[in-house]
Amino acid sequence: MIKFDCTHACSMDEIVAYQDRVNEVHKWITEKTGKGNDFLGWVDWCKNYDKEEFEQIKKSAEFARNNCDVFLVCGIGGSYLGARAAIEMINGLYADKKPEIIFIGNTFSSTYISQVMKYIENKEVCVNVISKSGTTTETAIAFRLLKQFMERKYGKDGARERIFATTDKAKGTLHDLAKAEGYQMFVIPDDIGGRYSVITAVGLLPIAVAGINIDDVMNGVKKAFDDFNTEADLTKNPAYAYAVARRVMEEKGKVAEMFVSYDLNTTMLAEWWKQLFGESEGKEEKGILPCSATFSTDLHSLGQFVQDGRKCLYETLVLFEKPIEDMIFPEDAENADSMNYLAGKNLDWINKMAMQGTLEAHEKTGGVPNLIIKAEDMSAESFGYMCYFFFIACAMSCYLLDINPFNQPGVEVYKKNMFKLLGKN
Ligand SMILES: O=P(O)(O)OC[C@H]1O[C@H](O)[C@H](O)[C@@H](O)[C@@H]1O
Numbered sequence: 001m002i003k004f005d006c007t008h009a010c011s012m013d014e015i016v017a018y019q020d021r022v023n024e025v026h027k028w029i030t031e032k033t034g035k036g037n038d039f040l041g042w043v044d045w046c047k048n049y050d051k052e053e054f055e056q057i058k059k060s061a062e063f064a065r066n067n068c069d070v071f072l073v074c075g076i077g078g079s080y081l082g083a084r085a086a087i088e089m090i091n092g093l094y095a096d097k098k099p100e101i102i103f104i105g106n107t108f109s110s111t112y113i114s115q116v117m118k119y120i121e122n123k124e125v126c127v128n129v130i131s132k133s134g135t136t137t138e139t140a141i142a143f144r145l146l147k148q149f150m151e152r153k154y155g156k157d158g159a160r161e162r163i164f165a166t167t168d169k170a171k172g173t174l175h176d177l178a179k180a181e182g183y184q185m186f187v188i189p190d191d192i193g194g195r196y197s198v199i200t201a202v203g204l205l206p207i208a209v210a211g212i213n214i215d216d217v218m219n220g221v222k223k224a225f226d227d228f229n230t231e232a233d234l235t236k237n238p239a240y241a242y243a244v245a246r247r248v249m250e251e252k253g254k255v256a257e258m259f260v261s262y263d264l265n266t267t268m269l270a271e272w273w274k275q276l277f278g279e280s281e282g283k284e285e286k287g288i289l290p291c292s293a294t295f296s297t298d299l300h301s302l303g304q305f306v307q308d309g310r311k312c313l314y315e316t317l318v319l320f321e322k323p324i325e326d327m328i329f330p331e332d333a334e335n336a337d338s339m340n341y342l343a344g345k346n347l348d349w350i351n352k353m354a355m356q357g358t359l360e361a362h363e364k365t366g367g368v369p370n371l372i373i374k375a376e377d378m379s380a381e382s383f384g385y386m387c388y389f390f391f392i393a394c395a396m397s398c399y400l401l402d403i404n405p406f407n408q409p410g411v412e413v414y415k416k417n418m419f420k421l422l423g424k425n
Contacts (some may be wrong), residue, residue, distance in 0.1 A: 001227075002389050004238030008359065009314060009369030010248045016234050018244045018400070024400040026240070027230035029392065034399050039406035041191030043229065045199055046222040053186060054214070060164055060184055061208030065099060067162070068126040072116075073104035073206045075130035076138045077275055079166075082198025083206035085272035086383050090212050092265045092324050097211050104146070105129070105139035117145060125150065126162045128209075130202055131190045134172025137415075143174075160355060166201050166387050171290055194408050195276045196391055199384065207323055213381050218386025226256070228392045238373075239389045242316075243396035245371050249314045250288055254369070256313035258293040258306065262355050263320060265378070267294045270318075280394050280405040296354045302400060303358075307366040314369040317360060319355065322377040323348045 006015060028034030029043060041048075064071050073080055080103050091097055104116050127150060129143045150159035165178035166186040178185050186201030188194075197203065199221050204214045228239045235241075246257065257277075259270040270292035281287035291313070293302050306315070329350070331343035342350060362368040373389075375382050398405035 002224075002238055002373060002385065004241050004245075004252070005372040006241065006245045006248075008363050009371050010245060010252075012235070014248050015241055015244045018247065019232075019234055021400060022234060022240055022244065022396065023232050027395055028399055029219075029395050030229055035402075035404035036406035038421060039191055039193045040395075041189050042196040042199065044225065044316060045189075045192065046225045049200070050187070052374065053201060054204070054218075054327045057185070057186065057205050057208055060186075061156050061205060062260060064126040064162075064164075064209045065211065065294070068099045069119050069123040070125050071099045071101050071144060071206070071209045072120070072125060073101060073103050073130065074139055074142050074279075075103075075166075076106040076136055077138070077279075078194025078197050078381065079130040079139065079202055079387075080106050080134065081195075081268070081272040081275050082203040082387070085266075085269040086198065086207045086212065086217070086380075087204060087210040088265045088268045089378050090380050090383055091209075093208055099126070101206060101219065105136075105142035108138055108141070113142060113145065115237035117149065119151070124206070125153070126164070126203055126209075128164045128166060129178075130166040130188075131172075131174050132168060132194050132197070133203075134167050134174030134176075139171075164205060171204045194310060195279055196406075198272070198387055207380075214231055214380070216380035217384040220379075220386075221388050222384075223381070224388030224392075225386040228389065239393040240396050242371065242373065242389075243331065243393040243400065244411050246397050249369060249371075252369070254288070254312065254314045256289040256291055258302075258313050258315045259290065259318060260295055261318045261320075262295050262351050263323065263325070263378070264294055264297065266318065266320070267292070269386075270294070276390055276394050277397070279408045279411070281401065281403060283403050283407075283410065286403060289367070295358060296351070299354075299358060306362055306368055311367060314371065316371045316373060317359065318373045318375070320375050320378050320382075320422075323351075324378050 032040040032043065073083060084103055085103055102116060104113065127146050129139065152160060154162060160182050163183045164186065165174060165183045167174040167178065167188060168189040186205060188197055188200060188202055192200055203359050203424065207217060208214045228237055231237045232240065234244060259273050261270060266370045274290045274292060277290040326346050326348045329342045329347060331340060359370055363370050375386055395405050
């Protein structure tokens with residue numbers, strides 16, 4: 001369940017004023033008739049996903065969990081952000097879990113790539129290469145290095161057992177290579193774009209390797225489908241209310257939305273959200289700039305700007321009622337640090353007090369509106385639920401701007417220039 005509260009930013013009347021428009025867009029989404037409608041496969045994916053493949057994902061994950069110290073996820077953008085967001089949010093950053101999951105194929109940084117290659121040198125390794133297009137350069141560079149490494153270490157046959165490829169079902173360079181090598185392959189459906197693909201094998205295999213129950217993830221997606229897909233009423237559909245609130249914020253002159261959470265293990269969730277909204281909405285010189293901060297950490301860096309700087313942004317506060325873990329702050333007989341006033345309190349309670357104090361400071365003193373999205377916990381089911389919440393909110397938000405949420409033509413421009421410089425024909 002997700003609750004949405006707009007009262008720290010605008011009135012419900014301002015939101016409900018969009019109801020007629022929302023009713024129309026709701027049909028575009030549910031009947032799959034809106035712009036870019038050949039990429040609306042995520043809408044009812046929780047009912048249509050390939051159950052056989054789902055079981056194979058679990059089997060491959062089990063194999064990896066039993067046979068490697070390090071599981072490398074080789075992908076970029078939508079081909080890694082969702083899995084990383086899920087694993088960090090659900091397990092936390094220092095969970096005592098094997099195998100270690102390392103992300104690669106998401107950078108050209110020679111330092112990063114070289115250090116990962118050195119790090120895995122004497123470890124047992126499995127690899128999941130993920131690319132919808134099958135041609136993304138960052139991913140292809142890293143994968144060539146990994147493939148050579150795996151074949152040196154395990155031989156051709158051993159490497160084949162340990163490499164999993166997630167890509168298009170029928171075409172593309174990665175598809176052809178994986179097929180020729182005989183890797184276990186998983187499919188990125190034609191009608192689901194990269195940034196909506198965490199609920200497919202793209203996200204599910206790494207998530208399962210991290211020891212997370214992917215049935216729970218899909219249950220969350222299904223629950224959200226039932227809640228948001230069948231209801232256009234803005235007083236009852238928090239995903240649509242959030243989408244409309246974004247447009248209301250824009251009308252009030254806000255050009256940036258800061259995704260704020262209070263848990264460091266949800267920093268990558270914000271990165272995933274940034275791609276979802278940034279690539280979906282940032283077109284035709286329209287859209288709200290998605291940015292993020294993790295408080296209270298970033299209150300000591302960006303907090304000053306939010307409080308007193310240019311009034312260009314609003315915050316979207318994503319709150320989790322239950323932390324994964326909690327502890328009681330201890331009493332100290334000497335009290336040399338003068339911290340005994342907090343002795344006996346839960347750390348989560350302190351975090352929530354920081355949140356309340358900040359909300360008041362930003363909203364009342366700083367004049368920065370806050371939209372609040374409240375989730376129960378950081379479980380696998382809540383993750384799946386939240387993904388669908390943001391998917392459908394994002395589609396609604398883009399359609400309200402008359403934008404196709406599912407393409408990303410602007411991303412190609414840098415690639416063209418880069419290819420010219422790299423001498424690619
Ligand atoms: O999965 P791939 O085809 O390798 O794409 C990976 C990413 O890179 C592209 O440039 C797009 O902008 C992203 O939307 C995509 O998620």
